[in-house]
Amino acid sequence: MNGWTDELTRARLHVVTGKGGTGKTTVAAALALALATGGRRVLLVEVENRQGIAQLFDRPPLPYSEERIASAPGGGEVRALAVDPEAALLEYLDMFYNLGFAGRTLKRMGAIEFATTLAPGLRDVLLTGKVKECVRRVRKTGRHEYDAVVLDAPPTGRVVRFLDVTRAMADLAKVGPIKGQSDGVVKLLHSGDTAVHLVALLEEMPVRETLDAVAELDAADLRPGAVFVNRVSPPRLPARSVASAAEGRVDVGRVRTGLAAAGLDVDDEVLAGLVDQTVEHALRVRMEERAKERLAESDLPTVELPELTDGVDVAALYELAEVLVGRGVR
Amino acid sequence: MNRLDVDALLDDPETRVLVCCGSGGVGKTTTAAALAVRAAERGRRAVVLTIDPARRLAQSLGLGELDNQPRRVVVDGLDDDHKGELHAMMLDMRRTFDDMVWQHAGRERAEQILANPFYQTISTSFSGTQEYMAMEKLGQLVERDEWDLIVVDTPPSRSALDFLDAPQRLSTVLDGKLIRMLSAPARAGGRGIRKIVGAGFGLFTKAVSTIVGGQLLQDASTFVQAFDSMFGGFRQRAQATYDLLRSPGTGFLVVAAAEPDALREASYFVERLSAERMPLTGLVANRTHPVLAPLPAPGALAAADRLERTGDAPLAAAVLRVHADRVAVADREKRLLARFTRAHPGVPLIGVPALPTDVHDLEGLHEIGRRLAGE
Numbered sequence: 198m199n200g201w202t203d204e205l206t207r208a209r210l211h212v213v214t215g216k217g218g219t220g221k222t223t224v225a226a227a228l229a230l231a232l233a234t235g236g237r238r239v240l241l242v243e244v245e246n247r248q249g250i251a252q253l254f255d256r257p258p259l260p261y262s263e264e265r266i267a268s269a270p271g272g273g274e275v276r277a278l279a280v281d282p283e284a285a286l287l288e289y290l291d292m293f294y295n296l297g298f299a300g301r302t303l304k305r306m307g308a309i310e311f312a313t314t315l316a317p318g319l320r321d322v323l324l325t326g327k328v329k330e331c332v333r334r335v336r337k338t339g340r341h342e343y344d345a346v347v348l349d350a351p352p353t354g355r356v357v358r359f360l361d362v363t364r365a366m367a368d369l370a371k372v373g374p375i376k377g378q379s380d381g382v383v384k385l386l387h388s389g390d391t392a393v394h395l396v397a398l399l400e401e402m403p404v405r406e407t408l409d410a411v412a413e414l415d416a417a418d419l420r421p422g423a424v425f426v427n428r429v430s431p432p433r434l435p436a437r438s439v440a441s442a443a444e445g446r447v448d449v450g451r452v453r454t455g456l457a458a459a460g461l462d463v464d465d466e467v468l469a470g471l472v473d474q475t476v477e478h479a480l481r482v483r484m485e486e487r488a489k490e491r492l493a494e495s496d497l498p499t500v501e502l503p504e505l506t507d508g509v510d511v512a513a514l515y516e517l518a519e520v521l522v523g524r525g526v527r
Numbered sequence: 528m529n530r531l532d533v534d535a536l537l538d539d540p541e542t543r544v545l546v547c548c549g550s551g552g553v554g555k556t557t558t559a560a561a562l563a564v565r566a567a568e569r570g571r572r573a574v575v576l577t578i579d580p581a582r583r584l585a586q587s588l589g590l591g592e593l594d595n596q597p598r599r600v601v602v603d604g605l606d607d608d609h610k611g612e613l614h615a616m617m618l619d620m621r622r623t624f625d626d627m628v629w630q631h632a633g634r635e636r637a638e639q640i641l642a643n644p645f646y647q648t649i650s651t652s653f654s655g656t657q658e659y660m661a662m663e664k665l666g667q668l669v670e671r672d673e674w675d676l677i678v679v680d681t682p683p684s685r686s687a688l689d690f691l692d693a694p695q696r697l698s699t700v701l702d703g704k705l706i707r708m709l710s711a712p713a714r715a716g717g718r719g720i721r722k723i724v725g726a727g728f729g730l731f732t733k734a735v736s737t738i739v740g741g742q743l744l745q746d747a748s749t750f751v752q753a754f755d756s757m758f759g760g761f762r763q764r765a766q767a768t769y770d771l772l773r774s775p776g777t778g779f780l781v782v783a784a785a786e787p788d789a790l791r792e793a794s795y796f797v798e799r800l801s802a803e804r805m806p807l808t809g810l811v812a813n814r815t816h817p818v819l820a821p822l823p824a825p826g827a828l829a830a831a832d833r834l835e836r837t838g839d840a841p842l843a844a845a846v847l848r849v850h851a852d853r854v855a856v857a858d859r860e861k862r863l864l865a866r867f868t869r870a871h872p873g874v875p876l877i878g879v880p881a882l883p884t885d886v887h888d889l890e891g892l893h894e895i896g897r898r899l900a901g902e
Binding site for chain 1: 550551552553581784786787788789791818819820821822826827830831833834837839840841842843844845846847848849850852853855856859863883884885
């Protein structure tokens with residue numbers, strides 16, 4: 198399936214995951230910009246203490262508050278939040294126990310980290326709990342605070358455990374405030390309001406991890422959204438030449454004549470180098486085609502994003518957002 | 528640029544341990560395996576400790592199943608003429624932890640610990656256990672003294688620094704001061720702390736037990752009490768491995784892709800190693816795309832345009848486009864690596880050209896080994 202679907206447009210929480218190195222944070226940021234295009238307000242959230250969003254937007258580290266980081270075309274805006282589990286736990290405990298000064302002291306002692314260590318699931322419950330609060334928050338006007346929330350989630354290997362709050366709660370108290378909060382998180386994550394998108398590259402390992410993650414998400418009753426195929430470079434060879442070139446067969450004579458016709462007179466060494474590069478290119482194109490076929494097995498909507506040779510800066514994020522809008526993202 | 532001479536490193540009998548680190552997705556495991564293959568080919572008795580290899584790579588090393596022990600890998604061309612050998616293993620973190628408990632606690636106490644639900648959590652899902660156990664396994668391999676070179680892969684973490692920090696985190700938990708305070712504040716000498724934080728501490732204890740549940744806190748407390756007697760042994764071993772990492776004969780290779788994020792992580796790691804006075808051997812810039820044909824890109828692009836207008840020579844036009852793409856990528860990689868070198872001029876560096884296809888057999892590892900050596 199190609200492109201964005203109406204079902205995905207209805208989602209309010211967009212979780213973005215992917216194998217390490219696939220460009221998950223970049224895609225999450227571009228998606229936030231695309232969703233904000235045309236006057237909407239979108240929150241971009243990260244949960245792994247990496248400050249990846251700040252680096253991407255070339256800003257100082259984000260505090261634990263929702264900061265405006267970008268304007269979207271057409272009057273929209275993107276805000277960003279780096280959720281820190283310690284701060285989330287303190288904020289949370291404060292609501293129920295009014296810890297005040299004692300809370301800060303305990304933080305210094307490492308007691309908060311300790312509590313989240315004691316029950317590893319607690320960390321995830323706190324992080325997803327904060328995300329849920331942002332998704333559900335309502336302004337005085339009765340409108341949602343955010344039209345959409347994009348979550349730069351942990352990588353594919355850990356994402357299901359992260360989102361599977363029900364399982365995490367098995368470690369935790371069966372009653373009390375956290376339990377009440379987690380019920381709401383479970384409801385949100387398993388509803389049509391949430392879509393879990395996967396970022397993949399057209400290489401064997403990322404594709405395999407993507408398919409594994411889709412199966413895992415299905416098994417946990419979480420809804421896979423779209424597959425973002427990142428860093429797609431244009432095929433340069435005519436389709437009919439790919440197979441033979443990948444086998445190492447490139448008509449050197451024809452290349453030489455063609456180059457001469459264009460006024461390029463190259464020696465044998467340059468010619469050999471050009472041919473080697475072409476063979477490598479063909480091998481990669483063939484590998485990418487196979488990867489695409491395998492990805493199609495997932496039967497999910499796919500959205501392709503181009504390779505940016507100059508690297509990713511803020512301008513490039515807008516470029517990617519424009520591509521996403523062009524593919525129907527809204 | 529200060530070039531990293533991999534063959535000289537592998538040939539040096541003083542090189543006993545090589546630790547490959549770097550952020551996720553940069554090809555650490557493959558690099559570690561390729562280094563071990565290359566070392567064996569060059570006559571060393573090498574073992575590679577992999578942490579979480581891709582299935583097909585594991586199979587190619589004969590690691591079909593996880594058995595937590597090194598196994599000999601048969602390499603074509605590594606026959607009697609060479610004295611080199613290749614061994615490989617895959618870390619089973621739970622089993623390594625269990626073995627440590629058996630070794631350090633009496634039988635009865637060990638059984639008690641292994642059955643504790645909190646132990647199950649710590650030994651499987653605590654982030655940091657894998658790093659700790661990788662260090663422990665490395666220590667064991669060194670002690671066995673059966674190999675003259677040990678190549679270690681590090682766990683796939685978000686940040687390369689986790690490898691150095693995680694053992695400390697686990698130690699803090701196992702140390703158990705906080706658990707004792709939370710479960711029995713008065714007995715554990717918590718009064719001092721109480722004085723500092725006042726009534727807030729009682730509230731916090733209450734809050735924590737409300738959240739994690741009284742049962743879990745109880746399990747944790749039982750675990751820590753049982754574990755207490757062997758904690759000294761644990762910490763001693765961790766310290767010994769840490770010292771080993773700082774000793775001559777050990778080298779750290781930082782693996783990074785020629786991408787801004789991976790190089791930023793690599794920079795952090797380089798700075799950290801220097802702060803810890805740990806021996807940095809060099810940076811492996813993995814999967815680069817050097818230009819194979821010395822032909823300026825602007826001319827190639829102009830020629831491609833001309834050919835495409837006439838439509839006469841589609842193959843030659845495609846060849847030129849491929850070339851221009853490649854030049855753009857190579858220039859970007861060179862720029863990024865030059866920036867790294869400016870910040871860390873003393874760090875030797877080797878670029879490893881990308882293979883056009885995935886690597887999952889010994890032949891592929893052999894080829895990467897050649898590229899690591901700059902052949």
